[in-house]
Amino acid sequence: MTWSMSSTLLAWLLQLSGALSSPTVGPPAVQALVFSDQAVRLLALQARSFQTEFLGCMIGEIRDGVVHVDRIAPADVSPLRSTATEVVPETTCEDAGWTGTVGMIHNHPTAERCWYYFPGTQVPTSDEQSFVRTPYAVDAIMCGAKVVWIGRNMVQEELGLVETGGGSGLEP
Numbered sequence: 001m002t003w004s005m006s007s008t009l010l011a012w013l014l015q016l017s018g019a020l021s022s023p024t025v026g027p028p029a030v031q032a033l034v035f036s037d038q039a040v041r042l043l044a045l046q047a048r049s050f051q052t053e054f055l056g057c058m059i060g061e062i063r064d065g066v067v068h069v070d071r072i073a074p075a076d077v078s079p080l081r082s083t084a085t086e087v088v089p090e091t092t093c094e095d096a097g098w099t100g101t102v103g104m105i106h107n108h109p110t111a112e113r114c115w116y117y118f119p120g121t122q123v124p125t126s127d128e129q130s131f132v133r134t135p136y137a138v139d140a141i142m143c144g145a146k147v148v149w150i151g152r153n154m155v156q157e158e159l160g161l162v163e164t165g166g167g168s169g170l171e172p
């Protein structure tokens with residue numbers, strides 16, 4: 001009896017601490033990611049120019065489950081903390097001076113290992129672990145001519161990088 005009561009209490013306490021530690025209003029779930037032509041051009045230019053990882057703040061808005069990225073601002077990154085396989089910001093996008101950030105994007109210069117989970121597994125990569133520590137709705141990896149991204153439903157998606165001329169940007 002004692003055991004049963006204490007385990008019930010423990011379960012209740014765990015639930016309570018979970019409820020207290022999770023934010024009351026989290027980032028919304030989204031189904032699609034759309035880049036403006038301006039954002040597509042910047043990504044293409046950065047991918048061509050950078051031999052180490054760059055990190056950007058995707059600025060835009062979320063409407064009806066769709067993330068619209070209007071432009072990409074540079075995150076605050078020390079050159080020493082951008083390598084061919086890793087990039088670490090000095091501070092948040094907000095502290096870097098940007099408002100309206102919906103997610104972060106970084107590139108993989110060799111267009112390899114663009115994964116949030118190791119293929120065929122549920123094992124999260126360091127990119128997934130970085131995403132869950134951010135407050136944002138999405139995260140994206142620029143990977144050659146495509147963008148691999150993930151939302152809070154934790155399902156990895158992929159888009160080809162194309163300009164549309166009409167400001168919608170990336171199509172599946």
Ligand SMILES: [Zn+2]
Pocket residue numbers: 085106107108127141
């Ligand atoms: Zn990465």
